[in-house]
Amino acid sequence: MLIASWNVNSVRSRLSQVIKWLEDKQPEVLCLQETKVSDKDFPLKDFKNIGYNVKFYGQKSYNGVAIISKDKIGDTRYGFNGELNELQISEQLHSQKRILSGLINGIRIINVYVPNGSSINSEKFNYKVSWLATLYKYLVKQSKRGEPTCLLGDFNIALNDDDIHDPDKFTGGIMASEVERKMLKEALGSRFIDSFRVFEKFSGHWSWWDYRNNSFELNKGWRIDHIYISNNLLSSLKSSVIERSQREYNQPSDHAPVMINLDFQENLVEFEDEDDDIFNL
DNA sequence: ATGGCAGAAGCATTCTGA
Numbered sequence: 001m002l003i004a005s006w007n008v009n010s011v012r013s014r015l016s017q018v019i020k021w022l023e024d025k026q027p028e029v030l031c032l033q034e035t036k037v038s039d040k041d042f043p044l045k046d047f048k049n050i051g052y053n054v055k056f057y058g059q060k061s062y063n064g065v066a067i068i069s070k071d072k073i074g075d076t077r078y079g080f081n082g083e084l085n086e087l088q089i090s091e092q093l094h095s096q097k098r099i100l101s102g103l104i105n106g107i108r109i110i111n112v113y114v115p116n117g118s119s120i121n122s123e124k125f126n127y128k129v130s131w132l133a134t135l136y137k138y139l140v141k142q143s144k145r146g147e148p149t150c151l152l153g154d155f156n157i158a159l160n161d162d163d164i165h166d167p168d169k170f171t172g173g174i175m176a177s178e179v180e181r182k183m184l185k186e187a188l189g190s191r192f193i194d195s196f197r198v199f200e201k202f203s204g205h206w207s208w209w210d211y212r213n214n215s216f217e218l219n220k221g222w223r224i225d226h227i228y229i230s231n232n233l234l235s236s237l238k239s240s241v242i243e244r245s246q247r248e249y250n251q252p253s254d255h256a257p258v259m260i261n262l263d264f265q266e267n268l269v270e271f272e273d274e275d276d277d278i279f280n281l
Numbered sequence: 282a283t284g285g286c287a288g289a290a291g292c293a294t295t296c297t298g299a
Binding site for chain 1: 284285286287288289290296297298299
């Protein structure tokens with residue numbers, strides 16, 4: 001079961017590349033961030049035509065997340081209020097569409113687009129801090145259902161120094177500050193594992209390269225797109241990769257897709273004791 | 282300290298991203 005995440009920087013301007021990649025890789029699930037489109041204008045048919053189901057939660061021009069899935073998406077939860085009481089969430093946290101979850105093949109998929117934060121102690125930074133504090137509460141609430149969970153998306157945080165091409169220059173600044181790292185680590189708790197670091201212990205692997213300053217050609221990147229899995233999925237984890245070649249595409253997103261392979265069979269245990277004949281009525 | 286580059290909105294230029 002392939003599960004992927006991709007900040008596409010506008011789903012409409014990236015549509016042909018995303019469709020081509022889906023046809024080529026055939027992932028079971030793809031989570032999109034920065035779709036930058038109102039729900040009424042989401043290019044739904046293009047995904048339906050190649051056999052995918054879609055749930056989206058977007059807005060005009062900015063933000064927006066979507067889940068693309070071969071299998072049915074159940075128990076869809078839109079925004080923080082998909083888990084939390086409305087009273088726990090400010091109007092401002094409602095207004096930006098950045099989190100969407102659904103149940104696919106027995107796995108809870110939580111697709112997030114964490115705010116960038118602009119610069120330390122700016123108004124947008126404070127928004128990022130509030131957002132991460134709410135994500136913490138969301139994950140505590142969500143964990144009570146005990147579902148195997150995959151938390152993935154654009155986190156806009158390099159969790160450790162080996163996730164930045166030049167840590168001396170960037171550590172302490174936006175996306176690499178102590179506050180952001182601490183808040184993300186606290187939200188993850190001991191329940192989530194960074195799938196990429198199960199396989200790759202060294203620095204030098206990036207998922208985002210700035211459009212400016214020839215960053216991709218110079219390979220000056222950051223690893224800010226992550227796929228976290230709950231502990232109970234670790235034994236199912238077979239690989240975790242960055243699809244770097246998609247950043248070489250004509251007019252690409254500034255992010256590459258990231259993807260895991262899970263060897264997971266939802267109903268294996270439940271079906272063992274069933275009689276076959278219930279399927280042959 | 283600022284801009285580089287890209288996308289959306291909308292038609293010149295501004296806002297936003299990371």
